[in-house]
Amino acid sequence: MENISINVHEADFDVAGLQRGLLSGLSEEGAVATFTGYVRRANDDRQVSTLELEHYPGMTEQSIKTIIDEAADRWPLLAASVVHRVGRLSPGDQIVWVGVASTHREAAFSACEFIMDYLKTRAPFWKKELGPFGEIWVSARQDDESRAARWQDDSTP
Amino acid sequence: MENISINVHEADFDVAGLQRGLLSGLSEEGAVATFTGYVRRANDDRQVSTLELEHYPGMTEQSIKTIIDEAADRWPLLAASVVHRVGRLSPGDQIVWVGVASTHREAAFSACEFIMDYLKTRAPFWKKELGPFGEIWVSARQDDESRAARWQDDSTP
Amino acid sequence: MLKVLFFARIREELACSGLELHWPDTRLDLYTLQEQLCAEHGQSWRDILTQDNMIRAVNQKVVTDNCELNDGDEIAFFPPVTGG
Amino acid sequence: MLKVLFFARIREELACSGLELHWPDTRLDLYTLQEQLCAEHGQSWRDILTQDNMIRAVNQKVVTDNCELNDGDEIAFFPPVTGG
Numbered sequence: 001m002e003n004i005s006i007n008v009h010e011a012d013f014d015v016a017g018l019q020r021g022l023l024s025g026l027s028e029e030g031a032v033a034t035f036t037g038y039v040r041r042a043n044d045d046r047q048v049s050t051l052e053l054e055h056y057p058g059m060t061e062q063s064i065k066t067i068i069d070e071a072a073d074r075w076p077l078l079a080a081s082v083v084h085r086v087g088r089l090s091p092g093d094q095i096v097w098v099g100v101a102s103t104h105r106e107a108a109f110s111a112c113e114f115i116m117d118y119l120k121t122r123a124p125f126w127k128k129e130l131g132p133f134g135e136i137w138v139s140a141r142q143d144d145e146s147r148a149a150r151w152q153d154d155s156t157p
Numbered sequence: 158m159e160n161i162s163i164n165v166h167e168a169d170f171d172v173a174g175l176q177r178g179l180l181s182g183l184s185e186e187g188a189v190a191t192f193t194g195y196v197r198r199a200n201d202d203r204q205v206s207t208l209e210l211e212h213y214p215g216m217t218e219q220s221i222k223t224i225i226d227e228a229a230d231r232w233p234l235l236a237a238s239v240v241h242r243v244g245r246l247s248p249g250d251q252i253v254w255v256g257v258a259s260t261h262r263e264a265a266f267s268a269c270e271f272i273m274d275y276l277k278t279r280a281p282f283w284k285k286e287l288g289p290f291g292e293i294w295v296s297a298r299q300d301d302e303s304r305a306a307r308w309q310d311d312s313t314p
Numbered sequence: 315m316l317k318v319l320f321f322a323r324i325r326e327e328l329a330c331s332g333l334e335l336h337w338p339d340t341r342l343d344l345y346t347l348q349e350q351l352c353a354e355h356g357q358s359w360r361d362i363l364t365q366d367n368m369i370r371a372v373n374q375k376v377v378t379d380n381c382e383l384n385d386g387d388e389i390a391f392f393p394p395v396t397g398g
Numbered sequence: 399m400l401k402v403l404f405f406a407r408i409r410e411e412l413a414c415s416g417l418e419l420h421w422p423d424t425r426l427d428l429y430t431l432q433e434q435l436c437a438e439h440g441q442s443w444r445d446i447l448t449q450d451n452m453i454r455a456v457n458q459k460v461v462t463d464n465c466e467l468n469d470g471d472e473i474a475f476f477p478p479v480t481g482g
Binding site: 037053054055056058059062063084095096116119120121122123124125126127128137138139140141144 | 405407410451458459478481
């Protein structure tokens with residue numbers, strides 16, 4: 001793959017700049033699929049006022065690299081970029097961006113969804129919600145595990 | 158669905174502005190999936206210097222609206238936006254953008270891919286490639302029909 | 315009145331982007347209209363308008379069979395779409 | 399030397415983000431290290447570090463079974479991840 005970019009930081013990000021970066025230097029892109037995740041205003045009916053995001057520096061970047069490499073083994077990709085914020089975030093804030101470029105849309109869509117599913121279940125990030133209810137560490141969703149597992153049953157998309 | 162936006166025009170577009178527009182007024186977004194299509198530099202080994210995009214004014218917008226409505230029947234969407242350029246484009250230019258917002262990523266990804274698959278096979282746009290080889294109207298791809306048809310076998314995702 | 319439109323390759327092959335026809339004051343269906351166009355414009359139009367993969371739309375909705383037309387309808391002929 | 403790290407809920411429950419331990423100059427595996435930590439810090443640590451869904455990583459790679467450790471290794475204990 002020509003371009004791989006992985007960034008974990010506190011600052012907000014600009015999706016247009018990230019998409020330009022994804023394409024920079026490519027000569028044959030046809031398709032870009034992206035995903036942006038936002039901090040929810042409520043979770044299971046809890047009103048969230050602040051989200052704290054913790055990560056495991058070093059391992060986080062490594063695990064994202066491994067996820068992208070696995071996606072590139074499965075689909076013909078030209079570029080992939082992941083940005084994940086950490087620290088204190090507010091409802092409505094951007095939290096994660098995944099962008100994938102390919103010559104064809106099916107590869108771009110599948111790889112983008114694959115990377116998100118694995119990011120949710122393999123990359124060492126942890127969310128804590130703060131609000132009128134106090135503080136709660138967010139629990140892992142069984143549904144996220146199921147979504148990641150389905151790629152194993154379906155390894156030749 | 159709270160926001161639907163459909164635009165067919167010659168001018169280029171800005172993905173960040175489109176994504177902001179998609180979210181404007183929403184109070185509970187969690188996930189945005191987008192797709193951007195670009196003019197390929199070569200198609201079946203033909204070097205393309207210019208792409209001309211023709212459409213059927215009126216029917217184009219109607220058919221995109223129908224596609225979005227069908228997506229909204231299948232998945233819980235908050236907003237969907239489609240921009241498609243027409244006129245003369247150059248290799249590397251942006252040609253189409255689809256953005257979908259939902260509270261959950263599975264709905265956003267699926268609906269975005271569904272809308273693209275149907276846009277390719279149902280919306281009245283036609284591409285003509287110009288280059289050293291002369292002029293060629295692009296042929297419809299059987300593969301695009303197959304991709305659109307698979308949503309019919311799988312109507313409860 | 316009837317409005318008949320041609321797009322893309324079909325428009326170029328016919329060298330015609332559209333026609334306006336008087337409503338015939340009788341019943342008219344899509345296939346009869348097509349036959350009239352072919353009869354009036356000759357074999358080249360017949361060859362083109364009867365191509366296997368021709369798509370026909372009435373009032374901006376694709377129709378796959380014959381259908382009744384009404385005064386004021388907009389009929390379009392075009393090849394398979396290739397946008398996106 | 400061994401570096402032991404705790405993250406998120408585990409870090410808070412132990413009130414400890416990490417420890418540095420001398421290499422014991424003998425063979426050491428992950429489960430033995432965990433048992434030593436529990437023995438040294440009491441029942442509260444044992445309750446936490448033996449939780450069913452505990453994830454353990456050695457040198458930033460998740461391990462699902464016991465494994466040999468080496469001088470200089472970085473060992474981490476954390477709950478299921480919830481990013482994205």
